[in-house]
Amino acid sequence: MKHNENTAIIIGCARSGLAAARLATKDGYRVSVYDKKTYNQFHKDDQERIDILQGEGVQFIFEPSISLDSYDLIIVSPGVPLDLPFIEEAIKKGKKVIGELEYAATFCKAPIVAITGTNGKTTTTSLVGQIIKAYNPNTYVVGNIGRAFSEDVLHIPESGVVVAEVSSFQLETIETFHPKVSAILNITPDHLNRHKTMENYCKAKYQVFINQSDADYVILNEQDEYFEEAKKLASGQVITFNNQKATLRGAFSDGTSLYENIGDRQELVCAIKDLKIVGAHNIENALAAIAICKAFGVPEEVIKEEIQKFAGVEHRLEFVCTKKGVDYFNDSKATNVGAAIPGLISMNKPIHLIGGGMDKKISFTEWVKLFTGRVKKLYVIGECKDQILEECKMQHFDAVEAFETFEAAIKAAYQNAQSNECVLLSPACASWDMFESYEQRGQIFKEIVNHLEG
Structure with missing residues (x-):
């Protein structure tokens, strides 16, 4: 293939990859999408998306392996490991390799709330999305929660808000991704088949706040094993949550009610019995959501009302x-x-x-x-x-x-x-x-x- 300065290739043909392909096409690139699976191995919904993109001029390459020498921009889907030989070779040659999250974020003018952690991401992101949407109707919930950032980013106004669930896979490939509020809910062993060590896994999670400044906020769990390490590395103002005792600045529970003390005084948010979601893990998710939304500037009365309405998410208990x-x-x-x-x-x-x-x-x-x-x-x-x-x-x-x-x-x-x-x-x-x-x-x-x- 003749080298072209405006060529991009997307690695991975799942939802986020296909969304990135459409975004890159609108960005003026001549786009190819690569996947080692064959067309017939994809779900019918993905096949329909592939057909539509082919009709729009996107080339699809279904082969066991590929050379990336002919492409300037390489966008990697979250599920694709970076240690694949052809990706490692491209990085070694100085090719620009980024993830779908990073690529989409470069188009975003609205403030971003980014939520990561081993467990509780989807519930907390859904709850934060509901609370902030009640405050600002132009709120878009995207990321690892099931809707790719690339699908919505061109429609998000500067006056809107992005609430993104972000995984360690997505965070591995960021360069400039810069949330106004970031949160690490917890870190426990997971995805070690990909990250190999806990050190690598933690490093990926800490990428969520790597580009933040003193004007931004980092929400951390005081009860987490990696809290002190994350706090030491955090770039923004640290606000915490704790399910067992009061925080100096954050959200906490006394066993019967939820409180926050992020402003100039302590506020009762609600009684635990008034929540529709149950279990200690969901108390932590609620506390994280309170801290995130308060840091973002959502009024107390909106947080109180919406947190009591929230009924949980599909596939989670x-x-x-x-x-x-x-x-x-x-x-x-x-x-x-x-x-x-x-x-x-x-x-x-x-x-x-x-x-x-x-x-x-x-x-x-x-x-x-x-x-x-x-x-x-x-x-x-x-x-x-x-x-x-x-x-x-x-x-x-x-x-x-x-x-x-x-x-x-x-x-x-x-x-x-x-x-x-x-x-x-x-x-x-x-x-x-x-x-x-x-x-x-x-x-x-x-x-x-x-x-x-x-």
């Missing part, structure tokens, strides 16, 4: 239905051990637990240790089922059975569960070995459950 006295819950968003633990703790009935999925090279010990006295039986699926079975053996938990298919596990739980018990899908693993996303996994769970005899 979502009640599905009751069949024959058995409650069914969809916690497909629990894609790691830290995210799955709150589901176990929140249930007040014996649990028939469906778990397992893609191996992210993390330990299941902490999760399995909580089974005794809570989990009546574990129904395990996915590529890491042998690892989970071995951990159950190590922890002397015998009420476990492996299944080849998701549907078989659900139907076995249905057959075994008795009245006043519950069936909980909370996998503690990623979904990509069997599904396109945790959303698809949760949706299929709900569809199967809703068709069970009542």
Whole structure:
């Protein structure tokens, strides 16, 4: 291919990659999109997006590997590891390699609120989005939450607000991304199959505040293991949240109510019993949201009203239905051990637990240790089922059975569960070995459950 100064290639053909392709086309680039998968391996919705973009002149390359020598701008989708040989080679040659988040942000004139963390991102981002939207209707919730920043950025006015859920994958490739308010909710082991070490994982998370100044705000969790390190490295003004004791400046709980003391006096936000979301993890999410919104300048009365309205998000401890006295819950968003633990703790009935999925090279010990006295039986699926079975053996938990298919596990739980018990899908693993996303996994769970005899 003849070198052209206006050529760009997008690596990865999922939603954010396709959105970046359209944005780059509007930016004047001649755009190609590369993916090692073939066209027929994509979901029908993605195939339709590919067809539309091809009609707009975007070239698609479906091959096992590719040379990037002919492209000036290389935009990497979040799910694509940077240590792929052809990407490493491009970086070595001085090619410009950025992520979709970074590329979209270069077009954004509105202030950005960026929320990251191992667990609680989607719930907190949704809650913050709801609160700020009540204050400013021109609020756009984007990022890892399911809508790519590139899809909306050209429509966002300078007077608007962007609330972005950002992952460690997205943060790896930022250069100038600059939120007005950033937040790290927590850091626990996750994605070590990609980041290799906790040091690398933390470093990626800290990128969220790397371009901030003293005029900006960083929201941190005082109870997190990495709090002191993050606080020391933070570029903006640090505001904290704490679920156990009062903060010097931030949001906190006394066990019965939520408060903030970010302004010139302490304010009661609401009683915990008035929240629609339940569990200690959701108290932390609410406190983070209070701190974020207060730092952004949302009036107290708006925060108080909206936080009590918020009913949670799909696929996160979502009640599905009751069949024959058995409650069914969809916690497909629990894609790691830290995210799955709150589901176990929140249930007040014996649990028939469906778990397992893609191996992210993390330990299941902490999760399995909580089974005794809570989990009546574990129904395990996915590529890491042998690892989970071995951990159950190590922890002397015998009420476990492996299944080849998701549907078989659900139907076995249905057959075994008795009245006043519950069936909980909370996998503690990623979904990509069997599904396109945790959303698809949760949706299929709900569809199967809703068709069970009542």
